[in-house]
Amino acid sequence: MEKPRIRVTDVTLRDGMHAVRHQFSVEDARAIASALDGTGVAIIEATHGDGLGGSSVQYGFSKETEEDYLRAVCEAVQRSKVAALLLPGIGTVEDMKRAVDCGIRVIRVATHCTEADISEQHIGEARKMGLETVGFLMMAHMVPASVLVEEAKKMASYGAQTVYVVDSAGAMLMDEVREKVTALREALPAEVEVGFHAHNNLGLSVANSLAAVEAGATRIDASLAGLGAGAGNTPLEVFAAAAEKAGVETGVNLYAAMDAAEDVVRPRMIRPVQTDRVSLTMGYAGVYSSFLLHAFRAAEQFGVDARDILVELGRRKVVGGQEDMIVDVAVELARQKRGAVPARG
Numbered sequence: 001m002e003k004p005r006i007r008v009t010d011v012t013l014r015d016g017m018h019a020v021r022h023q024f025s026v027e028d029a030r031a032i033a034s035a036l037d038g039t040g041v042a043i044i045e046a047t048h049g050d051g052l053g054g055s056s057v058q059y060g061f062s063k064e065t066e067e068d069y070l071r072a073v074c075e076a077v078q079r080s081k082v083a084a085l086l087l088p089g090i091g092t093v094e095d096m097k098r099a100v101d102c103g104i105r106v107i108r109v110a111t112h113c114t115e116a117d118i119s120e121q122h123i124g125e126a127r128k129m130g131l132e133t134v135g136f137l138m139m140a141h142m143v144p145a146s147v148l149v150e151e152a153k154k155m156a157s158y159g160a161q162t163v164y165v166v167d168s169a170g171a172m173l174m175d176e177v178r179e180k181v182t183a184l185r186e187a188l189p190a191e192v193e194v195g196f197h198a199h200n201n202l203g204l205s206v207a208n209s210l211a212a213v214e215a216g217a218t219r220i221d222a223s224l225a226g227l228g229a230g231a232g233n234t235p236l237e238v239f240a241a242a243a244e245k246a247g248v249e250t251g252v253n254l255y256a257a258m259d260a261a262e263d264v265v266r267p268r269m270i271r272p273v274q275t276d277r278v279s280l281t282m283g284y285a286g287v288y289s290s291f292l293l294h295a296f297r298a299a300e301q302f303g304v305d306a307r308d309i310l311v312e313l314g315r316r317k318v319v320g321g322q323e324d325m326i327v328d329v330a331v332e333l334a335r336q337k338r339g340a341v342p343a344r345g
Contacts, residue, residue, distance in 0.1 A: 004213055005249045009108075009195075009221050010036050010236055012265060013046035013073060014085055016227035018290050020270050022048055022055065022062040026072045028268055029064075033076035035260035036224070039236070040251045043106055045083040046073040049229065049290060051110065052084055052091035052099055058323060059090070066095075067102055074103030081105045081132070088118045093125045100129055109160070110136035112319050113143050116151040123158040134195065134219075135160035139319055141171040141286055145183040152184050162193040162219050167208065170201025170230055170279075171286040174211040185216035195219030198234045200226055201283025203275050205234040206242050213248055220250075225261040225273065229290040230282050232273035237261045281307040285314030294323055298330035308333055 012032055017024060024032070029046065036044050046069065048054030048062050055062040062069065074082050083106035084099045085091075096107060107126045109119045119135060126133040135155030140148055152163040165180050172180075177196065184194045196212035198205035198221070209220050222239045226232035237257040243250050279292060287310045295313075299306035312329050 003247050003249050004218075006213055006218050006220050006243075007042035008236070008239075008250050008252055009043040009045055009083065009219060010039075010041045010223055011045045011197075011221050011233055012036065012223040012227050012236075013044060014051075015045075015049060015221075015229055015233050016223050016265075017047075017049035017062070018229035018293065019227050019232065019273055020268070021293065022060050023270075024063065024069075024268070026064050026068050029069055030072045030076045032224070032260075032264055032268075033073040033082075035256075035264040037077040037080045038253070039256040039260055040253050041080055041236070042251060043083050044073065044077060044080045045085060045108065046070060047084045047099075050090055051087045052095035054087075054090055067098060070099055070102035070104060083108055083134075085110055085136070086122055087111070088122055093122060096122065096126060097129070100131065104131070106132040106134065108134040108136050108164075109155075110138055110166070113137045113140045113148060113151060113166075116154040119155060119160075120158045123155065123160050127159040133160050135163040136166055136197070137164060138166045138168045139288060140165045140180060141167060141169060141176065142317065142319075145180045148180055149183050149187045152188060156188050156192045160192065162195050163188060164195035164197050164219065164221075165212070165217075166197040167199055168197075168288050169286045170199030170205065170283040172198075172204070172208055173202070174204065174207055177208045177211045178215045181212045181215035181217050193218045195221070197221040199228065199283070200231040200233065200235075200275060201279050203231075205232075206239050209234045209239055210242060210246055210248070213243070224257070224265040225269070227265055227269065227273055230292050231275040231279035235261070278306045278310065281310045285311045287314045288319060291323065291326060294326045298326050302330040302334040304330055304333040304337060
């Protein structure tokens with residue numbers, strides 16, 4: 001029986017930016033990109049944590065300009081392709097054009113799992129530019145497989161060559177991963193690949209990624225040392241080892257990935273990426289993983305428990321782009337704590 005073959009996209013320099021408050025320098029980016037290129041990963045994604053155009057008051061300012069950051073990564077690699085993430089409403093087609101000028105060859109257009117229709121212009125323009133184009137359906141745990149399939153079909157019809165099931169909150173269990181990846185694989189044209197992006201808030205990122213491969217995914221996201229929002233992403237070096245034992249060909253050199261995680265990324269971490277009480281709550285509540293640091297700040301500012309903020313956000317089904325709700329919820333919880341006003345809703 002032929003071994004499954006997949007392509008790995010590393011997100012250390014994009015999703016990992018959330019965990020370092022978007023403060024990687026050009027020198028950091030260059031060093032990490034060079035190390036990643038040596039691991040053999042197919043694609044290296046590099047942008048602000050919230051994608052092109054994300055450096056802002058709302059999402060947090062990057063240490064470097066977008067152009068300097070992207071050029072450093074593109075110049076540092078020899079074999080891997082460089083990708084950028086774009087969220088319509090944050091990034092624009094003009095941002096994408098500037099990223100192409102910097103050297104990217106892949107664009108990943110991300111929307112909430114029920115809003116694929118807003119990606120049509122960006123996916124279409126990306127294909128015209130000759131970019132490898134990926135659709136990214138975030139917070140995929142929030143809808144049944146049937147809804148996810150219809151949204152994936154839209155992205156494929158716009159020109160996406162791969163469509164991802166994205167577990168942004170790290171809320172999925174393995175059976176749900178298998179169900180949703182299988183549903184997309186069966187519904188999409190054979191030439192459209194299916195991908196899976198995990199977070200580790202329930203400690204299942206590697207297991208879920210392997211389940212996705214079993215169900216037909218041929219693209220898997222990972223990051224060195226698991227660096228990413230919430231409890232982090234699928235650790236590249238751990239996934240590479242587990243995949244090798246499972247007979248899955250990733251193209252990743254295991255020792256090189258181990259060394260890059262240990263020697264290049266860990267020394268640059270602000271705090272350990274771990275499943276602590278708050279990130280675990282995010283997976284339990286099904287809340288967007290990039291809310292983690294915002295929830296910590298709001299909890300400290302208003303004297304409430306970050307877990308209560310996250311559970312309430314989950315109850316309200318808050319999604320990416322509604323970060324302002326974190327402070328609103330924290331204020332309400334603080335008032336309730338003081339007995340000032342009853343809860344709304």
